[in-house]
Amino acid sequence: MTTIETDSLRAEWTLTSTSAVHARDRGGHPAILCEDRSVTYARLHRDSDRIAHGLLDAGAARGTRVAYLGRESEYYYMTVIGCAKAGAVLVPVNxxxxxxxxxxILRDSDASVLFVDEEFSAVVDRLRPELPGLRTVVRTDLPGEDDPGAGLRAWWSRAPYADLDPGTGPDDAVVQIYTSGTTGRPKGAVVPHRGFFTLPAAQRAAGVDWIDWHPEDVSLISLPGLGTAGIGWFMHGFNAGLTNVVMRLFLAQEAVRLIREHRVTTTFAAPAMLQMMLDERGADRAAFTSFRKIAYGGAPITESLLARCIDVFGCEFAQIYASTETVSVAVCLPPEDHRPGSALLRSAGRVCPGNELKIIDTEGRSLGPGEIGQVCVKAPSNMLGYWNLPDATRETLVDGWLLMGDAGYVDEQGYLFLCDRINDTIIVAGQNIYPAEVEKALGEHPAVADAAVVGLPHPDWGEAVHACVVPRAGTTRPTPRELLLFLRGRLADYKIPTAFHFSDALERNPAGKVLRRAVRERLGGGAQPAPAAARPGTDTRHD
Known part of the structure; x- marks a missing residue:
């Protein structure tokens, strides 16, 4: 585990102290809106205290791992804050x-307490006999109850109500988020309290507001709170004292309704989610007039989709580059750089205030502008490390630098341009091909809604480029030849896929990232070859 110098941190940067301050100063202000229920900051503080006392009665001590298996609701976030007040560490389970x-996840985290929705209790009942360390299971709801918190309230009713102070500080663990497992078995990234506080403070000190939260904002929590994207966005809003509109499950039609009804001013979403909202009937400019700023990330966005977003949503946009391990935003393309036709739209942006960025080669040496290597970030929000995995922690956190696993370069002005995941790079006859570049080009085709590009074994070239394409609804499915001709001139010939697969959807994790490993495993048969497919060292252009 690593820590940062606490001289630069404020002692009150904990969820525990923030909850108490809001209960005192903004007690009557809505903290969470979920379905038809409203929770004020005073009630959030009181009920999270009750959860904390219940945890202590159940034997939870400082550092105890407490798991949560259920859909997002006000009760999920009450439990997060309740764990903080007990000094425990919440382990969200997707x-x-x-x-x-x-x-x-339950076995690796050694969770002793589990909160579970009735909907998912059957799987817990099957697993529990093999998990002797799981001493307490709390049903958040009860059979026949149309209320996601009925069981939780029944459990905490035995606990007294009183404020708690576990003595934790900004460097102490509060949440343990398991990675998506895109490169292997999920690892538990241990998140400190400071991960939810340093970005806004650093931006204020630098006099910028690339991504900001204000007490008068209404924020839509559309990404799952089971990952750092969702819980991070909620916690930044919670720390600002705004109103969070929580969706138990993202549905584009419902999101549009909530935005209109609650006059939502800000949100964070994956590009695919923005596109789904725009495609909803009735999703016109009038539906989104309340927005002032939208942050997006988790996957590349095409310039055509971004232009459509800017036109219909009619607000400022900021692109986020982050990871589970950075906890908060590492790099941002600020609103002022979202100019139509700008080459900067192809970049991830500039390093956020308070953070540092560098590119290294395979030997760990720093590279200069324009040189492609591994992206590394040093940020005060970075995770403490991977739970019980010291070797993996040392490989990922090196002298305070977090190795992101992404290939990219920084230009002369300090803008980061991503190529792809290091492990997703396709090597065709010695030529490096970055799938994201090919996917972005495919996404510009008017009949392509989504695309994933992977490398499959090839007897002569080592690997061949395969594309899995999701056709856009309401259009005629493009043929491989049409896609091939579309890509010519946009990509070097050796980067053009040799085969196209068509699918109704792509495998994605809850944060919206394409799971290329899953796509790669699914492919291998049924592909339609591209005519005159590009081959290394050949020119397949036709007059």
Missing amino acids: WRLTGGEIDH
Whole structure:
């Protein structure tokens, strides 16, 4: 585990103290709106205190891992803050995972308490006999109750109500988020309190407001709170004292309704989610007049989609580059750089105030402008390390620098341009091909809604470029030849896919990132070859 110099941190940068301050100063202000329920900051503080007392009664001590398996609701965030007040560490479990994956997280984290929705209790009942360390299971809801918190309230009713101070500081662990597992078994990234506080403070000190939260804002939590994208966006809003509109499950039609009804002013979403909202019936400019700023990230965005977003949403946009391990935003393309036709739209942006950025080669040497290597970030929000994985922590956190696993370069002006994940790079006859570049070019085709590009084994070239394409609804499915001709002139010939697969959807994690490993495993048969497919060292252009 690593820490940073606490001289630069403020002692009150904990969820515990923030909850108490808001209860005192903004007690009557809505903290969370979920479905038809409203929770004020005073109630959020009181009920999270009750959860904390319940945890202590259940034997949870400082550092105890407490798991949560359920959909997002006000009760999920009450539990996060309740864990903080007990000094425990919340371990969110993605309810979309298989039983084996859930078992891995519960076993790896050594969780002694588990909160679970009735909807997912069957899998816990099957796993529990093999998890002797899991001493307490709390049903957040009860059979037959149309209320996601009925069971939780029944459990905490035995606990007294009183404020708690576990003595934790900004460097102490508060959440343990498991990575998406795109490069192997999920690892538990241990998140400190400071991860949710340093970015706004650094921006204020630098006099910029690239991504900001204000007490009068209404923020839509559209990404799952089970990952750092969702919980991070919520916590930044919670720390600012604004109103968070929480969705139990993202549905584009419902998101548009909530934006209109609650006059949402800000949100963070993956590009695919923005596109789904724009494609909804009734999603016109009038539906989004309340927005002042939208942050997006988690996957590349095409220039055509961004132009459409800017036109219809009619607000400022900021692009976020981050990871589970950075906890907060590492790099941002600020609103002033979102100019139509600007080459900067192809960049991830500039390093955020308070952070540092560098590119290194395979030997760990720093590279100069324009040289492609691995992206590294040093940020006060970075994780403490991976739970019980000292070797993996040392490989990822080197002298305070977090190795992001992405290939990219920095230009002369300090803008970061991403090429792709280091592990996703396709090597065709010695030529490096970055899937994101090909995917972005495919995404500009008017009949392509989504695309994933992967490398599959080839007897002569080592790997061949394969594209999995999701056709856009309401259009005629493009043929491989049409896509091939479309890509010519946009990409070097050796980067053009040799085969195209068509699918109704792509495998994505909850943060919206394409799971290329899953796509790669699914492909291998049924592809339609591209005519006169590009081959290394050949020119396949036709007059």
